[in-house]
Amino acid sequence: MNQKKTAISPTRQENYPEWYQQVIRGADLAENSPVRGCMVIKPWGYGIWENMQYQLDAMFKETGHENAYFPLLIPMSFLEKEAKHVEGFAKECAVVTHHRLEPNGEGGLRPAGPLDEPLIIRPTSETMIGSMFSKWVQSYRDLPIKINQWANVMRWEMRTRMFLRTSEFLWQEGHTVHATDTEAWEETRQMLDVYADFVENYMAVPVIKGEKTATERFPGAVATLTIEAMMQDRKALQAGTSHFLGQTFSKAQEIKFQSETGDEQFAWTTSWGVSTRLIGALIMTHSDDDGLVLPPRLAPKHIVISPIYRDDAQKAQVLEYCRNLQRELTSICYDGRPLRVLLDDRDVRGGEKKWQHVRKGIPIRLEIGARDIAQDGAFMARRDQGNSAAVSRSELVANVVKILDEIQANLFQRAVSMRTQNSHRIDSLADFREFFGTGENEDSAEQGGFVYAHWSESDAMHAVLKELKVTPRCIPLSGEEEPGTCIFTGQPSTKRLVFAKSY
Template identity: 50%
Template sequence: MSKKAKTAIQPTRSEDFPNWYQKVIVASDLAENSKTRGCMIIKPYGYAIWENIQQIFDKRIKAHGVENAYFPLLIPLKFIASEAEHIDGFAKECAVVTHHKLEMDENRQLVPAGKLEEPYVIRPTSETVIGDAMSRWINSYRDLPMKINQWCNVMRWEMRTRLFLRTSEFLWQEGHNAFASPEESDTDARLMVDEYAKFAENVLAIPVITGEKTANERFPGAESTYTIEAVMQDGKALQAGTSHNLGTNFSKSANIVFQDKTGKEQFAHTTSWGISTRLIGGLIMVHSDDDGLQLPPAIAPYQVVIIPVVKNPEQADAINEYVQNICEGLIAQDIRVHVNKKDDSVGNKIWDSIKKGVPLRVEIGAKEMESGTLTHVRRDIGRDSKTNSSVEEFVSTASDILASIQTSLFERAKAIVADNLSDVADLDALQQLYKDDYQGLVRIPTSFIEDDQYKQLAKEFSLSERCLPFADNGSMVVIGRAY
């Protein structure tokens, strides 16, 4: 009673981080593996997080003049064959549709029939399709800039999958912008990665390192790739969003040409940028603890859960009415609130809200009702934050409490970055660091990565270049292990 006997999630983070990650997803009811190889079922609670990501981010990109559209899932094979470097990056992981019907064979088994003249590829990304459309939509400099985004699914036949972090099918947004000049496309690619950084930090409470990818980590066919890299609790990096300046590489293969003011034909300069359901994996690995998920209020499907404590049936109506009034007060403050009316014990409901990471829990029984109060507990602090306050006071300060939780999660996440990002004097020091079982990231001078000693260390310790942080103007590179 006095002390927590065990954690809700076993194993704990320190015992077995990958296993803990899977268990958090199950315990919080976000998603599960499906019968389809490498594909997940995103359950309602997990999908609600994605819907919030969509709603919030969609507003931000529309403010930049981006318009949403929808393009086909299936891409004609000849589209893909047109851009060599790009397709090299994806050919190994493309699912291909080769038939258009099923027939019953002699063993009464359904087999593919009706072979297609030209196979289709299930989109791994849509540069080629959208490029083809843009080649028809863009004729004049007056048509530029053109900014098109789609929220959709894509498929990449990955060798090794993990829920949210890398699945064969995943949900994302892919933005595709076209401009008249190289300066504009580079500015745009940087603008979008900056939007990702702001979204990650202000909404998801995930601090990120924003920077540019090195040449060998760059998107196939891009001139430059900008990225936000987040740091997980185990010290590994997670690429959480990328924005590419494609220059004229794609407009040349898709023939996106416009006439400039002088009547001369020119290739458009394009960008593409995306974030995906992978962000949910990042949320889990940054914020959750050994009792389960912990969600920043800004993204939580519900920010407050109310647990009615009904000890005898005669009180039920009165308590429900009391709860309903509080609910309405919170909704009027634009707070997302959920009343757990499930026929279950109070203890189970409390644990359920902890495992699901609801930021703020409210308990209301006869005791509170008689005194015009309620009891509330913060998920980030736990039972030590248990407070009894009047309904009026709570309703008027709930937004502040949620804001405080948002801040405390962000601060905690910043401490994770600080603990897992080191500088070293030279490559010998780097080697010693990882030999001593260091799990985090290291910032080294960019010139080091050409060194043979570095290349050998990178191989030995599975290190890769995460990015050249904007903050260091390209002089430094952050390296480490990544998801």
């Protein structure tokens, strides 16, 4: 058979979840740790996260936020203050009950020194930050306060998958307090836009901005805005959320201030976050059967140079040329920072080296041997395309930024057309049922897609969704008003909602 050998096995088509794990392993992004549900993020994976942080942090600061840090441990009583919040998180909290260890008499250790009040490891920091806000906010002159925290959080998940859902994960959580309803809403909207901007323009992942239905809301929030992305198996992934918390938390935590007219008012708060799950989204949107494909703007390395030589004499000559080229490329500015160029002079077989770089998703690969040096050029391959060709050095230096921009745009376009092809408007329950179907292979890349349908919040809807394992993703903010009837109940509806199977 003329079947092409792929660097990742199985392929997406054969077994999508397993392919996902193998891409992570092949690119050396992360691996499982001795601690259940917790992963070790390796340098290549962490490099992507650092680039995400760099860009997001700049965007947060541009929109007037400041970074701060709050404790990992939260008194248990804090969580008890907001009923819905408890309901949402209590079941998945790790609890610290002791503060030291002592010998257990059998050569091991046992916890000792029980705490008067147990502490929980933060699953999110609304309560901790809120309690500080209550001290910081006295007057309308103290507002707004716009804080962001880069941190780790822990949620004791039943089922974990690397990057998509782990017990401990890294994220940023923004928390703001405002004097008015309007201002808090604007903040909530603004941060959703920041997320969408980042995910589309840096990750090259198209998203739908929308609002969550009541059942999908953040515990305690008045409204939850979300960005939803489609993965290559056509399942949806929530990539980021921005919550309008109204006065729920300020009432629970006494965040009040004196207004200009002297009366006491509860403040309005928001919170918003994205996590290392974004790396999962990145992997599942762009990667192919040869492994990871990185959008240039987030790649830890934009270019890798592999020197090719036979003997020591050649090696010296080739390496010198390569170092020189590396220096020249590094002096070029891409996306506001110097190009990141790796010179891979490890003593590894050429073919193997090449495939390692393919699996890691490096956007541009350069191979340079005596032949190329004679032509003052290199052999270039793009990760987003299969082909490779000789280029002259001057051409390369002149066009490299343009090529990276092209790759970035190309990845985004590919993802957009994938999503377009798999988005449908459906107007009857029968069609809806047929679309999300029965008995399809859960492991293959056949999970339906996005369905836009009229709806109404009802038991009838939830019953069907549960049966089909479909979830309401969001009510698109951009969706135009359009009269229709709910496909589940026949009730009148004014807007379509996006339904999909999801992660």
